[in-house]
Amino acid sequence: MSRVLLFTGKGGVGKTTLAAATAASLAAHGRKALVVSTDPAHSLGDALDVRLGASPSEVDTADGLFACQIDPRGLVDEAWGELRGHLRTVLAGAGVDELDAEELTVLPGVEELLALAEVRRLASSGPWEVVVVDCGPTAETLRLLSLPEAFAGYLERLFPTHRRVVRGLLAGVAGTGTVEKWDATADALSRLAERLDALRGMLADPSSCSVRLVLTPERVVAAETRRTLTALALQGIRVDSVIANRLVPSPGSARGAAATWLRTRRHEQDAVLAELTGIGEIRTVDHRASEPVGVPALLEVASQLYGSEDPLPGAAVRDSLLEVSGSGRGLDARYSLRIALPLADDTELDLARVGDDLALTVDGRRRLVALPSLLRRCIVTGAEMDSGGVTVGFRPDPSLWR
Numbered sequence: 001m002s003r004v005l006l007f008t009g010k011g012g013v014g015k016t017t018l019a020a021a022t023a024a025s026l027a028a029h030g031r032k033a034l035v036v037s038t039d040p041a042h043s044l045g046d047a048l049d050v051r052l053g054a055s056p057s058e059v060d061t062a063d064g065l066f067a068c069q070i071d072p073r074g075l076v077d078e079a080w081g082e083l084r085g086h087l088r089t090v091l092a093g094a095g096v097d098e099l100d101a102e103e104l105t106v107l108p109g110v111e112e113l114l115a116l117a118e119v120r121r122l123a124s125s126g127p128w129e130v131v132v133v134d135c136g137p138t139a140e141t142l143r144l145l146s147l148p149e150a151f152a153g154y155l156e157r158l159f160p161t162h163r164r165v166v167r168g169l170l171a172g173v174a175g176t177g178t179v180e181k182w183d184a185t186a187d188a189l190s191r192l193a194e195r196l197d198a199l200r201g202m203l204a205d206p207s208s209c210s211v212r213l214v215l216t217p218e219r220v221v222a223a224e225t226r227r228t229l230t231a232l233a234l235q236g237i238r239v240d241s242v243i244a245n246r247l248v249p250s251p252g253s254a255r256g257a258a259a260t261w262l263r264t265r266r267h268e269q270d271a272v273l274a275e276l277t278g279i280g281e282i283r284t285v286d287h288r289a290s291e292p293v294g295v296p297a298l299l300e301v302a303s304q305l306y307g308s309e310d311p312l313p314g315a316a317v318r319d320s321l322l323e324v325s326g327s328g329r330g331l332d333a334r335y336s337l338r339i340a341l342p343l344a345d346d347t348e349l350d351l352a353r354v355g356d357d358l359a360l361t362v363d364g365r366r367r368l369v370a371l372p373s374l375l376r377r378c379i380v381t382g383a384e385m386d387s388g389g390v391t392v393g394f395r396p397d398p399s400l401w402r
């Protein structure tokens with residue numbers, strides 16, 4: 001399995017450029033690297049200044065660098081078209097009318113999911129040490145990263161595990177031809193479910209996959225960056241670097257209108273970066289006078305981004321999300337659970353105890369956090385939130401404590 005680096009961020013911030021620069025630099029360091037675009041707005045070929053196809057080919061200006069752009073539409077037609085057809089017939093046979101059947105079979109985010117599943121396939125079967133992915137814009141990608149889970153739930157509802165019961169029902173109402181189609185559909189769906197499961201496994205495994213979040217230093221992005229980091233943390237996806245792109249050069253002590261413009265701009269950009277200091281190290285890339293296009297220009301960007309370091313490891317690995325501390329003894333003990341999450345000031349947070357889990361809902365996204373065994377025997381006493389996360393207080397539950 002190759003290491004997978006996912007580049008994401010808002011539209012236009014420089015995802016494609018930095019993904020391509022990182023891959024070019026990895027190849028220059030002697031690592032066999034593949035850079036692949038899953039963003040339907042493909043511009044990877046433009047950045048590398050080569051023509052790209054749907055299957056990997058070596059970039060002739062850089063040894064050991066391979067590139068391709070996945071065509072999600074084609075994948076959908078290939079993998080999903082037939083399935084949708086089956087599904088529609090089966091549902092129609094079961095008495096679900098045409099329109100409902102159409103609605104039921106338009107599954108959300110199938111294109112993006114299949115594109116990522118294709119990335120996983122390339123990473124697990126290809127000869128590359130690293131696969132660098134030029135993902136779509138943040139919001140899309142986030143939705144997509146949470147999809148395997150949402151999707152599994154959806155499949156479960158549509159195709160209950162007790163599929164034999166459904167099969168029996170179908171035989172009663174729709175005849176045997178439909179039953180065969182149902183079997184074929186159910187098989188195809190369980191294969192799809194397996195692929196999605198494998199994808200989720202890859203995304204949530206910090207040793208095989210991590211995200212590099214790209215931003216430009218503008219006021220509006222600060223809060224959004226925290227939100228993105230939180231959402232990724234909630235999904236168990238590791239962010240190994242935050243990169244601020246297009247930092248304007250400081251004019252030093254130069255005078256004149258242009259220098260004043262640069263000074264003001266840089267001052268504002270520095271202020272935005274200062275707002276983000278809580279989240280850890282932020283790497284920066286200058287706004288260059290000309291667009292970095294082609295391998296030599298991309299390597300210059302990479303050398304500013306990574307210095308003389310190997311681009312692969314990323315910054316320090318984020319600490320574990322959970323930390324327990326406590327004081328006192330027996331029933332008088334008091335514990336606190338720290339859940340590290342970068343939170344914006346206006347984040348809406350909701351917390352509930354659900355059996356042995358804490359259900360944490362942040363801006364509408366829910367995540368179950370499994371409680372350490374000690375805390376399962378405790379009662380929640382309260383919770384406090386700050387910009388670095390949430391602290392939940394616990395005391396022993398007398399009925400469970402010995």
Ligand SMILES: Nc1ncnc2c1ncn2[C@@H]1O[C@H](COP(=O)(O)OP(=O)(O)O)[C@@H](O)[C@H]1O
Nearest residue numbers: 011012013014015016017246286287288291292
């Ligand atoms: N550091 C930089 N200096 C100058 N131009 C840049 C820089 N980073 C990106 N660009 C240019 O900005 C445009 C958008 O960058 P791109 O990487 O395509 O963004 P995204 O993939 O996030 O939409 C491109 O024309 C690219 O060449």
Ligand SMILES: [Mg+2]
Nearest residue numbers: 015016039043
């Ligand atoms: Mg792009």
